[in-house]
Amino acid sequence: MVQKPVVIIGAGPAGMTAASELVDRGVPVIILEKTDRVGGIARTDEYKGYRFDIGGHRFFTRVPWVMEFWKKIMGDEFLRRPRMSHIYYRKEFYSYPIKPFEALMKFGFKESSIVIASYLKAQISKRPSEETFEDYIINHFGERLFHHFFKSYTEKVWGIPTSEIRAEWAAQRIKGMTIFGMLKTALLPSSNKFTSLIEQFYYPRLGPGQMWERLREKLLASGLVTILYNSEPLILQHESGEVNRVFAKTPTGVQQFECRALVSSMPLRELMQIFSPALSDEARSAGNLLHYRDFLTVALIINKSDMFLDNWIYVHDPAVRVGRIQNFKNWSPDLVPDANTTCLGLEYFLFDTDRMWTMPDHELVNMAAQELVRIGLAKRKDIVDGCIVRMPKAYPTYDPDYERAMPVIREVLAQFKNVYPVGRNGMHKYNNQDHAMVTAKLSVENMCDGTAHDIWEVNVERVYHEQSDK
Ligand SMILES: Cc1cc2nc3c(=O)[nH]c(=O)nc-3n(C[C@H](O)[C@H](O)[C@H](O)COP(=O)(O)OP(=O)(O)OC[C@H]3O[C@@H](n4cnc5c(N)ncnc54)[C@H](O)[C@@H]3O)c2cc1C
Structure with a gap:
């Protein structure tokens, strides 16, 4: 008998990890991915040969399983990089x-x-x-x-x-x-092995997307995985507490998939609206209470070989709008095609309703260039080109609405026997890649191995490696 597939929504770190764990157990998988590539927020973008992250992505974890997973995928291409960062505040670098x-x-x-x-x-x-x-x-x-x-x-x-x-x-x-x-x-002197590890981090030679692109090749080679790009679920049909069919918008029209289970890394806000029969008014309203912060990177190309040693600089100064500046060649020299140039990522945190979100790209490049000059990091004549990447819903927001919404959402989703919310927006949790991956792994264990992990506890109890920065 042909096994029904598990439908996974989203090909970011969580969705890709769930697929990998399912493939290891011989389970067929269909991944619906809204964009045209894998990696989610941890993808790598490219412009004229310059590669850059959506925010710099360090590969750091306290979970040994995650580190082994990453190393196995990347092999020699997993660089160990020094970390350096400063805060710019009132004309000083701290x-x-x-x-x-x-x-x-x-x-x-x-x-x-x-x-x-x-x-x-x-x-x-x-x-x-x-x-x-x-x-x-x-x-x-x-x-x-x-x-x-x-x-x-x-x-x-x-x-x-x-x-x-x-x-x-x-x-x-x-x-x-x-x-x-x-x-x-x-x-x-540093006595703690984690403290010293924070001073260095792992990073794929060609950026974080390389990790997920490599995993994609492995998953496709298994013959068990289908990835449908530019595709998203429209309706999750359910009966007796189980989602058994997914209707999805795909490039070839609406398709339906019988499924054994559903793993979702799409934003919880949207997930709550697409069940059929519809969830209660209270459940759908709870979904609509979740808010997000959006994110825009202006990648500027500068005719200078050496600008500063930091991987990134936090811009606390309220005189400029930019929040953080990445220097991608300090993450990996291979992200830049011409060593005589530098690519800086000027990062703006905003809402998709802000005017900046829809400003034409050339205006954004100009604005970012002016801010860079104002901070004193470059001369206008050296800034030769630039491009924009917009990332909606980059940050799930923890606000009073979220506190009211989550208990309702969790209770409703717990009533489904085969629905597994995973990842960052998939659980509306401020998860980095490692914890997004762990929620996927534990969910697959619950689904296939009869365990009863509480995935909501991931990244709650463990002391986190990081300090306030991302
Ligand atoms: C600025 C910034 C810096 C960061 N830095 C780090 C770092 O240094 N180290 C680190 O480990 N982590 C970092 N992170 C966090 C990291 O990006 C996330 O933890 C990780 O990407 C979460 O993986 P995910 O699969 O849960 O979600 P995502 O990466 O958001 O992937 C979700 C996927 O689902 C797709 N999707 C969404 N809606 C739908 C839909 N309706 N239908 C189909 N597909 C859909 C999306 O297109 C996406 O591909 C950073 C995040 C940000 C915003």
């Missing part, structure tokens, strides 16, 4: 992770005294609850440092005041980062 003594030197005596006094004040009279990002940071670092190093960048990223961002985001991303930790790092 090391990141922040070096307390260097920062105090740059602040000068008067400002340093205010910073220390404000930290001590926060320790003596802590805010009683740590509900928001602002509460959390002020309690841990003091109000003055909050203003210098957290507020403006975080508001650029999220587009809302830090007093409206849930502390959960800070706890997930900044966990373990304390003033004492920073002082210890500054005074003592």
